[in-house]
Amino acid sequence: GAGVSQSPRYKVAKRGQDVALRCDPISGHVSLFWYQQALGQGPEFLTYFQNEAQLDKSGLPSDRFFAERPEGSVSTLKIQRTQQEDSAVYLCASSLLTGSPLHFGNGTRLTVT
Amino acid sequence: GIQVEQSPPDLILQEGANSTLRCNFSDSVNNLQWFHQNPWGQLINLFYIPSGTKQNGRLSATTVATERYSLLYISSSQTTDSGVYFCAVNSGGGADGLTFGKGTHLIIQP
Numbered sequence: 001g002a003g004v005s006q007s008p009r010y011k012v013a014k015r016g017q018d019v020a021l022r023c024d025p026i027s028g029h030v031s032l033f034w035y036q037q038a039l040g041q042g043p044e045f046l047t048y049f050q051n052e053a054q055l056d057k058s059g060l061p062s063d064r065f066f067a068e069r070p071e072g073s074v075s076t077l078k079i080q081r082t083q084q085e086d087s088a089v090y091l092c093a094s095s096l097l098t099g100s101p102l103h104f105g106n107g108t109r110l111t112v113t
Numbered sequence: 114g115i116q117v118e119q120s121p122p123d124l125i126l127q128e129g130a131n132s133t134l135r136c137n138f139s140d141s142v143n144n145l146q147w148f149h150q151n152p153w154g155q156l157i158n159l160f161y162i163p164s165g166t167k168q169n170g171r172l173s174a175t176t177v178a179t180e181r182y183s184l185l186y187i188s189s190s191q192t193t194d195s196g197v198y199f200c201a202v203n204s205g206g207g208a209d210g211l212t213f214g215k216g217t218h219l220i221i222q223p
Contacts, residue, residue, distance in 0.1 A: 033210055
């Protein structure tokens with residue numbers, strides 16, 4: 001597609017449920033990033049893929065967070081046993097190469113009740 | 114890690130006014146980008162500018178890498194310029210993600 005596509009746009013989960021968030025990057029973009037944005041804050045880095053390889057996961061807040069990009073295109077961010085503090089907007093971004101301009105999707109707003 | 118400070122945190126202007134937004138960073142950078150987050154949450158890339166000056170219509174940006182700051186200029190503001198402007202940087206050294214500042218919240222009044 002023309003831009004980065006994320007789904008679902010909104011997700012409400014009960015505490016303890018598992019969720020999966022999908023990102024479809026711009027076709028041909030090698031680099032894919034996940035960010036977390038809390039209300040009133042700037043996005044914070046979670047993890048980075050170059051093609052199918054997850055090269056940096058230093059920003060994942062706990063072992064309940066897991067991301068994959070098995071074929072080097074679509075990526076999924078999974079959160080197990082969601083907690084209230086996981087409520088945030090999860091943003092996916094892609095770039096043609098590492099260090100080139102970043103293009104963001106519209107994000108998934110996760111609310112954990 | 115690298116620190117990013119943006120100023121001012123909030124700015125309210127009348128339509129037609131000009132503004133300058135500043136981004137200071139604590140270490141040398143190999144990647145600096147400016148973004149506009151509109152009221153619907155969409156982040157739009159404005160500039161990729163680790164050094165030098167670029168212009169795109171009413172917007173321009175300058176990064177002085179040796180002095181560790183970048184400036185975003187908005188001229189003849191329009192109400193559609195409202196939103197949050199973020200500066201984001203990467204200093205390399207193995208870190209792959211961009212570090213974002215807290216943003217400047219800009220409101221343009223008609």
